[in-house]
Amino acid sequence: MGALKSVFRLLGAPFRPISSVMGRFLNTPFRQATAVLLFSYVLIEVGIPFIPPVFGMPSAPIPNTVVLEYLIIAIVGILLWVSDNEQRWSEFKQPIHDILVQPDRRVARGALFVIVPALVAAQTYFSAQPDISAPPSFRAIHPAPPSSITFQGEQMVLDGLENPLRSAGSLEEHYETGKQVYYQNCLACHGDGLQGRGHYAPAFNPAPLSFQDAGTIAMLTESFVFWRIAKGGPGLPNEGAPWNSAMPAWENFLTADEIWSVIIFLYEQTGHDPRTWEVEGEEH
Amino acid sequence: MLKRSRGRWSWLEASLPVAIVVAIGLLAIAIEPLAAQGYTPREYGDFPIIGSRAAIWIAAQLHLFFAAFVLGVPMFAVVAEAIGIFSSDDRYDKLAKEFTRLLLVSYSATAIWGAILVFGLITLYPGLWGYLSEIFAPSMWVYVGIFFFESFTLYLYYYGWDRWKKGRAKWGHWGLGILLNLWGTAVMLIANSWLTYMMSPPAEVTPDTAPGMVQFWSAFANATWMPINIHRLIANVVFGGAIVGAYAAFRFLSAKTDEERAHYDWMGYIGNFIAMSALIVLPFAGYWLGREIYEFNQQMGTTMMGGFMSWLWVVQAFLIAVLFLAGNYYLWIGMGRIPGAERFMPYTKWMLLVLLIGAAVWATPRNMIANRAEITAMGGQFHPFLGVLGVMSAKNTAVNFMILTTFLSFLLYRRANKKAVVSWEKRGTTIQGALFVTAAAVVLFYGVYGYFVPSIVRIGFSVYQVLAVITAIILVVVIDMLMMRGAKSRGEIRWGEMPERSQYALFILAVTFTWLMGLMGFARSGIRQHWHVFEVLRDTSVDAATPALGYASIVISVCVLIFLSLVAFIFWVGGLAEKPVISGVGGGATSSAPVAGDGET
DSSP states (O other): OHHHHHHHHHHTOOOOOHHHHHHHHSOSHHHHHHHHHHHHHHIIIIIHHHHHHHTTOOOOOOOHHHHHHHHHHHHHHHHHHHHSSHHHHHHHHHHHHHHHHOGGGHHHHHHHHHHHHHHHHHHHHHHHSOOSSOOOOOOOSSOOOOSEEEETTEEEEOTTOOOGGGGSSOHHHHHHHHHHHHHHHTHHHHOTTSSSOOTTGGGOSSOOOOTTSTTTGGGSBHHHHHHHHHHTGGGOOSTTOOOOOOOOOGGGTSOHHHHHHHHHHHHHHHTOOOBOOOOTTOOO | OHHHHHHHHHHHHHHHHHHHHHHHHHHHHHHHHHHHHOOOOOSOOOOTTTHHHHHHHHHHHHHHHHHHHHHHHHHHHHHHHHHHHHHTOHHHHHHHHHHHHHHHHHHHHHHHHHHHHHHHHHHHOHHHHHHHHHHHHHHHHHHHHHHHHHHHHHHHHHHTTTTSOSHHHHHHHHHHHHHHHHHHHHHHHHHHHHHHHHHSOOTTOOTTSOGGGSOHHHHHTOTTHHHHHHHHHHHHHHHHHHHHHHHHHHHHHTOOSHHHHHHHHHHHHHHHHHHHHHHHHHHHHHHHHHHHHHHHOHHHHHHHHTSTTHHHHHHHHHHHHHHHHHHHHHHHHHGGGSTTGGGGHHHHHHHHHHHHHHHHHHHOOSSOOOOHHHHHHHTSSSOTTGGGGGSHHHHHHHHHHHHHHHHHHHHHHHHTTEEOOSTTHHHHHHHHHHHHHHHHHHHHHHHHHGGGSOHHHHHHHHHHHHHHHHHHHHHHHHHHHHHTTTOEESOOOOTTOOOHHHHHHHHHHHHHHHHHHHHHHHHHHHTTTTEEETTTEEOOSTTOSOOOHHHHHHHHHHHHHHHHHHHHHHHHHHHHHOOOOOOSSOSSTTSSOOOTTSSOO
């Protein structure tokens, strides 16, 4: 602080620590609330996409719907804070009251009555403007699997079903088979790194799933994954439609063993463990 | 001519029997199926304009709202009466009586909506009703019997209040309160068996199983019966507390005197305290129910948590956040009327911050609503940084932190006007602080560790998190009770000196609880999809498709509006009939008001 003071003195500028400048500006609850709101907005829009990469963590811009959610939470929080104390609440309301009724604030009042409706009008105009992109839609995370399916003409009960290849033959062989199946059939969309970034991926909406993500196959049983591969987009349930999935029904191209093999490959390659069935009375 | 004529007659004569035979034959063909069928009851009825499903939905939902209220209130009415007996404090006795008065006027509304529901089922879903009644007939008779006893116990409990006021008679009266709770709980357990059977019928029951062949007890005590019982038992207390709080807020805002304001301020505090205390344990019961549903059927579990019902959980996250925020906000404002609370006020902004971060984590969807450009910018369907907040590890951690924070608010509120006199006060407070930190550390550790273990192991972690929080709460309360024995008062609570906006927090709590019950009840019921009885009795009506979330939200919101309007009317009518006797509580700004922590906390 002393060194900083010397620098200011050398430059001939009056030294004012940031805290005192901030303290002078942010000396009313209204200003503090406004500053917190602005800070929240910057944190959400800029901080979250750009700060984590500084620490080696991946991040990206947040969709507008989530920005709105976070801002609503921030606004509610700010309003609760300014109103949970009688004195702070009166001080918070004071500038709003002044600008609405004090005669010497006529110019500011007039400006406010122009600026606020203009901002609302601009927001309405831009949000209602036609756009070539498809509107965002609600999507379910996991479709609900049926209890049983017909696979290549045969009934298959999914509830409690385990991967039969895990108890038959060599796991390494199954892994190699699965790898071959994956690179022949799945690579184009789900990518070399199993991150859903195959060379076709940018053309799809929704994007192909990343198997590396802790929220996809790591959350599912192998029978669920079998059902999704076998039945693909056409086999998705009516509930939660439209799914808009481009995933083919692989039962038309692959055998059951090939599908089970590729499932082994997915789990082995990503390092995830499949969800196991809970046995009643079993302790974990 | 004659010959010609004879010839024509002979043709007629010859053809007439044939015509008759053909006519009889045709008639027989037409009649034969009817004769063979006899009378067959119809499967479904039709309700004008809104349709059968919406009609039965509204009737069931409104019956449930009233039933939850009349089952929840007796629980804390009987506790308040007990506090009155043990502490010889007449205010608690009066409070218990006022609770019961609300109960009395709500009881008939519960029965009316129950009758509407039954008549609705008989006329609109006769097939389903026939099926269920064939399995559950004995329990339906028992239900009616218990309901009869419950009603008369309530009449005795309320109208005998002033007659059995002293000595042994008072204990007998309190026994009636206990009995009322037992009858009410039994009624709920029976009704829960019917609806849980529809969700989780025993494995041996198939579509080919005749209802008469279903074993009664296995149908009654089915897989989700007990989790629903526990969840509803706790939720009823929460709901009852919230409605009582809203009633008190209404009375507070319309109060004419300081005495009335003080009384209803106190009542509002008690309502909020009951609702928030029970709310703290409710997520654990809900988690158990969810886990049982998933264990019963993977399809149901996935539909509920990850499937198309998953968006309801984002809505629920917001509503739960509203509950926690409103409950805490009410306490923080309430500190303004407690001498000595100023020393805790600087901490409220940090507690608010924890609650807001918890709300943000809970409201972060796993699958964000994003357009094509936003998905491209994220590099996939999930956000690379925020995506980790979309799974249960993060949500469980967030809710446990919110629970700990809410408990801390209560603790500070309770201690606000007290000064401990025990020598180990400092050490005790340090231990309490250490317990909070330890619980938070355990919650955080398992929350983070959950990302590195298989799902089946991660599910178990939530139990450790819950145990850490519950243990901390119990130990902190025990230490606090010992530490505050004989504590000096820093001043009386100025009951009635609450800003009006605080009362709207109580309204928000009641509305949010009601809405939440409807929405999540739809999630529970809707996961059966196109089945009346899951995978046993298929819904073949025109309404077999699961309703869209938008439509469901509208129906539930209408139910909430009807319920709150009826409750407002019933409370108003109840107020006309009898004014509560207000004495001892408040009686002016700083009179002998109950001291926070003197029993009521």
